[in-house]
Amino acid sequence: MDMNYKETARSSDFDCDTDSPVLAYAGDNPFLSAKCAVCIERNPLLHCSDLLKGLQMWFVVFYVFNLQYPPNIAATPEFMQRLLFKIRPERGSKRSSNTKGGPNNKVVQLCTKLKDFEEMWVV
Structure with missing residues (x-):
């Protein structure tokens, strides 16, 4: 990267x-x-x-x-895509085609936890 x-x-x-x-x-x-x-x-x-x-x-x-994200760092650009740039397709990913077609589960879980954490601080 x-x-x-x-x-x-x-x-x-x-x-x-x-x-x-x-x-x-x-x-x-x-x-x-x-x-x-x-x-x-x-x-x-x-x-x-x-x-x-x-x-x-x-x-x-x-x-x-x-282009597809390089397999060894695919979670990093997917995190940027979903959290920073707000591009959140329900299906598909720019990860390598030899992975399952959906979003990276760890990235989705992290984004959800960050959103939940952020909501705790909303007045």
Whole structure:
């Protein structure tokens, strides 16, 4: 999902070693990085100046190019999809086709628990 490079690197210098979309950033701390890029098929294509914009662009790439989430991190973008971006299909998922067709149960449970927790604090 992410790769880091030396702080002096330019975002055009990022060389990503995977075909799956990756968020690359310069420096040791992604939260303080002023340079980010979303790499697609090993090429840095989308450049941005902070981590939040980079995460948004990384997520949107999966929808624009109709890509599946990488199996080893599929729960993370599904969590972002359902909780942060409010995209909640009842059926289907952008997870790999070798998984069951519905949403990730752990992600749904976490979203439900967070919603219940949030409701406790509503006045």
